[in-house]
Amino acid sequence: MHEWFNKDSIFWRLLSILIFFSAWEIAGRVPISPAFPTFIDTMEGLFRMISDGSFFEKYMITLKPLLVGVFITCFFGITFGVSMGLSDRIDWLGQPVFIVLQAAPVSALIPMITYVYGIGFTSKIIAVCILAMPVVVLNSINAVRNANTSLIEMSRSFQGTRMQEVFKVILPDASPMIFAGLRLGVAGGFVGIVLAELLITPTGIGDLISYHRSVANYAEMYATVLSIILLAAATVRFFERLEVRLFRPEKQGT
Amino acid sequence: MAAETSDTSAKAESIVEVRHLSKTYDGRVRALEDINLSFPKGQLTTLLGPSGCGKTTMLKIIAGLLEPSSGEVFVNGKKITGPGPERAFVFQDFALMPWATVLRNAAFGLELRGMAKNERNEIARKYIAEVGLTGFENSYPRELSGGMRQRVGLARALAVNADVLLMDEPFSAVDEQTRRKFQEDMLALMEIEKKTFIFVTHSIEEAVYLSDQVVLLSRLPGKVSEIIKAPKAAGSPDEIRRDKVYLDTVEHIWQTLRKYLEE
Amino acid sequence: MKIFGVKIPMMYSLLIWVVLWEIVGQMEMFLVIPPFSGIVVAIIEMAQAENFHDAASLSLYSFAMGMLISIIVGIPLGLVMGKIPAADRLLGMWVNVFLSAPLSSLVPIIMILFGFGQTTIIVTVFMFAVWIITLDTCAGVKHINPSLLEMGESFGASSWQMYSKILIWAVLPEILAGLRLGLIRGVKGVIIGQLLVALIGMGELLTVYSRGFHMEEFWALILFLFAFALGTSWLISLLERRIEYYAGSRG
Numbered sequence: 001m002h003e004w005f006n007k008d009s010i011f012w013r014l015l016s017i018l019i020f021f022s023a024w025e026i027a028g029r030v031p032i033s034p035a036f037p038t039f040i041d042t043m044e045g046l047f048r049m050i051s052d053g054s055f056f057e058k059y060m061i062t063l064k065p066l067l068v069g070v071f072i073t074c075f076f077g078i079t080f081g082v083s084m085g086l087s088d089r090i091d092w093l094g095q096p097v098f099i100v101l102q103a104a105p106v107s108a109l110i111p112m113i114t115y116v117y118g119i120g121f122t123s124k125i126i127a128v129c130i131l132a133m134p135v136v137v138l139n140s141i142n143a144v145r146n147a148n149t150s151l152i153e154m155s156r157s158f159q160g161t162r163m164q165e166v167f168k169v170i171l172p173d174a175s176p177m178i179f180a181g182l183r184l185g186v187a188g189g190f191v192g193i194v195l196a197e198l199l200i201t202p203t204g205i206g207d208l209i210s211y212h213r214s215v216a217n218y219a220e221m222y223a224t225v226l227s228i229i230l231l232a233a234a235t236v237r238f239f240e241r242l243e244v245r246l247f248r249p250e251k252q253g254t
Numbered sequence: 255m256a257a258e259t260s261d262t263s264a265k266a267e268s269i270v271e272v273r274h275l276s277k278t279y280d281g282r283v284r285a286l287e288d289i290n291l292s293f294p295k296g297q298l299t300t301l302l303g304p305s306g307c308g309k310t311t312m313l314k315i316i317a318g319l320l321e322p323s324s325g326e327v328f329v330n331g332k333k334i335t336g337p338g339p340e341r342a343f344v345f346q347d348f349a350l351m352p353w354a355t356v357l358r359n360a361a362f363g364l365e366l367r368g369m370a371k372n373e374r375n376e377i378a379r380k381y382i383a384e385v386g387l388t389g390f391e392n393s394y395p396r397e398l399s400g401g402m403r404q405r406v407g408l409a410r411a412l413a414v415n416a417d418v419l420l421m422d423e424p425f426s427a428v429d430e431q432t433r434r435k436f437q438e439d440m441l442a443l444m445e446i447e448k449k450t451f452i453f454v455t456h457s458i459e460e461a462v463y464l465s466d467q468v469v470l471l472s473r474l475p476g477k478v479s480e481i482i483k484a485p486k487a488a489g490s491p492d493e494i495r496r497d498k499v500y501l502d503t504v505e506h507i508w509q510t511l512r513k514y515l516e517e
Numbered sequence: 518m519k520i521f522g523v524k525i526p527m528m529y530s531l532l533i534w535v536v537l538w539e540i541v542g543q544m545e546m547f548l549v550i551p552p553f554s555g556i557v558v559a560i561i562e563m564a565q566a567e568n569f570h571d572a573a574s575l576s577l578y579s580f581a582m583g584m585l586i587s588i589i590v591g592i593p594l595g596l597v598m599g600k601i602p603a604a605d606r607l608l609g610m611w612v613n614v615f616l617s618a619p620l621s622s623l624v625p626i627i628m629i630l631f632g633f634g635q636t637t638i639i640v641t642v643f644m645f646a647v648w649i650i651t652l653d654t655c656a657g658v659k660h661i662n663p664s665l666l667e668m669g670e671s672f673g674a675s676s677w678q679m680y681s682k683i684l685i686w687a688v689l690p691e692i693l694a695g696l697r698l699g700l701i702r703g704v705k706g707v708i709i710g711q712l713l714v715a716l717i718g719m720g721e722l723l724t725v726y727s728r729g730f731h732m733e734e735f736w737a738l739i740l741f742l743f744a745f746a747l748g749t750s751w752l753i754s755l756l757e758r759r760i761e762y763y764a765g766s767r768g
């Protein structure tokens with residue numbers, strides 16, 4: 001019983017969700033705008049899209065470049081980041097580029113990407129990569145830089161080679177933070193794929209949004225937007241849980 | 255001589271009375287159980303006991319910062335319901351505002367009462383001088399050592415002119431040498447200020463050195479196990495530290511506390 | 518990094534990239550990469566062009582308004598969430614959802630609700646910036662040294678004094694950190710909003726330049742935007758450094 005009122009309990013979550021959706025429902029019934037469907041209308045719209053098959057079909061199209069982009073980002077991001085973390089020279093040369101890319105509105109580059117790579121799959125992957133990469137790289141750098149010095153000194157004092165030091169001490173010690181970077185990278189990837197869908201070509205969920213907007217099916221349009229936001233949040237949350245389970249067992253259950 | 259002192263202290267009226275005080279955290283941890291104590295006016299009483307026995311809890315209840323689970327606290331005969339101007343707290347971690355100068359920190363209690371700036375700064379300056387920090391009025395806490403920071407905390411508590419000063423291990427975050435000097439200064443200060451001090455420490459020597467009365471607390475649930483009158487020996491600090499009565503009292507307390515550790 | 522024993526600050530390496538860019542540009546290897554010197558010329562021309570002035574002032578106005586509303590909403594919301602556990606439990610989940618969500622997907626909705634003009638951009642900036650300000654403020658309140666609050670209480674601070682004399686100052690470092698991140702997100706919000714509306718401000722210029730293949734102008738605008746984003750966040754970080762003394766005295 002006690003547990004039910006804990007911070008992260010189902011009770012508070014459900015209450016929070018209930019209040020949000022009730023507020024939406026009320027705002028839709030007022031209505032605050034003719035283009036603002038109620039929550040129940042939106043859910044009906046969602047079920048219409050699910051039952052005519054368009055919802056999952058479009059999601060498959062959306063998620064493919066996202067997945068590919070995230071895998072590319074993982075591989076190159078971690079490789080870049082770890083090498084910069086290990087080598088001062090590479091770090092000096094490379095890190096500022098990623099700092100700039102992290103802070104700057106890189107979405108402004110998307111019109112040009114479209115121009116160069118056309119409106120296809122490649123452009124979308126690139127959009128995902130440029131939005132996801134900086135945070136993965138920067139986190140990996142910091143993870144390696146912040147590896148426990150006394151562990152490293154321990155390894156040296158036992159005459160460990162640099163290879164052993166990197167693979168047996170630094171990387172294992174850095175992996176929780178690298179993983180945290182991947183989680184942020186996945187969030188960035190979602191931003192990238194949505195931008196790609198809206199700015200490059202609407203083939204997946206972008207198509208759902210723009211088609212239903214053009215025929216004034218606002219319920220379907222809202223349902224699509226809600227679904228992508230919740231999917232992104234749920235995915236990030238999943239990675240958060242995974243991070244705790246894999247790397248920080250002491251925090252489990254909190 | 256000793257008999258005479260204890261005689262007067264028995265007659266001295268008490269300013270703080272604690273009656274049947276109990277405190278249970280989260281319905282489980284019994285931190286304090288049925289505490290009855292009186293704190294004589296103008297004297298220094300130490301709460302002494304192993305860590306986790308409820309010293310901070312009791313002090314914060316007296317300060318009005320915590321609600322007791324049952325029982326009550328009277329100050330000047332009136333039951334307390336919260337913090338009040340007749341009590342001032344000195345914090346273990348100093349609780350200084352990092353964005354404010356020494357002067358503003360020391361005057362902060364008066365600032366909260368809405369006293370005019372000139373007036374409160376003048377009072378604060380006086381107490382800053384009294385605790386030996388003249389010249390540091392415009393420094394920031396980060397520029398001071400631990401011992402000096404706690405002097406600011408003390409000046410702030412003195413400035414509001416409360417009757418009772420509540421001090422929670424005020425010297426525990428201070429290194430040993432500074433601590434000894436601070437203790438000696440405390441004794442001198444008590445001569446000038448004539449206030450009632452309630453002092454928490456886990457150092458037996460510090461307790462006996464500074465106190466008129468030492469309250470020994472036992473662990474979980476915290477109960478009063480013994481009250482020891484410790485008349486202050488006369489003479490210089492160094493003489494006191496070699497005084498026979500002082501050393502005997504320290505030894506007696508150690509033997510008592512040792513029993514809890516062996517249990 | 519050190520060269521001949523002299524430490525070269527990291528950001529200087531960007532100069533090497535600029536030189537590399539110039540070389541690649543001069544060799545005309547890629548259509549989309551004009552020589553850097555050409556871009557610099559374009560920046561100078563752009564700085565005098567009327568359409569740039571219009572776009573810049575329009576964007577700056579939307580940005581400033583959106584940020585202002587974010588601050589007005591975000592800081593009090595964060596303070597309330599930090600102080601009142603029930604508020605945190607009810608709102609915290611949504612703040613976190615919006616923090617990591619692809620908010621650009623909301624822009625089409627904002628567009629049909631608020632039209633194709635300034636208001637949409639302002640609302641977009643707000644949606645991008647407000648959550649991180651709220652979250653950081655809330656985290657700051659939760660990590661405040663509890664004895665500082667007890668100190669205020671023991672000296673009889675009223676709840677207004679508690680907020681105005683202690684809480685807000687103790688949380689200032691986190692508020693500024695949130696503000697810096699909020700500004701960075703806000704700039705992204707302006708650009709994404711304007712790109713999606715496509716008819717106004719920088720978004721219009723970016724679309725026009727890339728469609729008409731004016732690569733020098735396109736890059737000039739990009740560099741300007743990057744510099745603006747980095748410049749504002751740098752200004753805030755200067756402010757943060759001025760109050761860094763908080764950090765040292767926190768437990």
Ligand SMILES: Nc1ncnc2c1ncn2[C@@H]1O[C@H](COP(=O)(O)OP(=O)(O)O)[C@@H](O)[C@H]1O
Nearest residue numbers: 279280283285304305306307308309310311312
């Ligand atoms: N806020 C709290 N919640 C639960 N238990 C607490 C809390 N504060 C203190 N305690 C417990 O109460 C007991 C007494 O604590 P405290 O008064 O801080 O002891 P002392 O100051 O003598 O070291 C300890 O066992 C401690 O764990």
Ligand SMILES: [Mg+2]
Nearest residue numbers: 309310311423
């Ligand atoms: Mg304590």
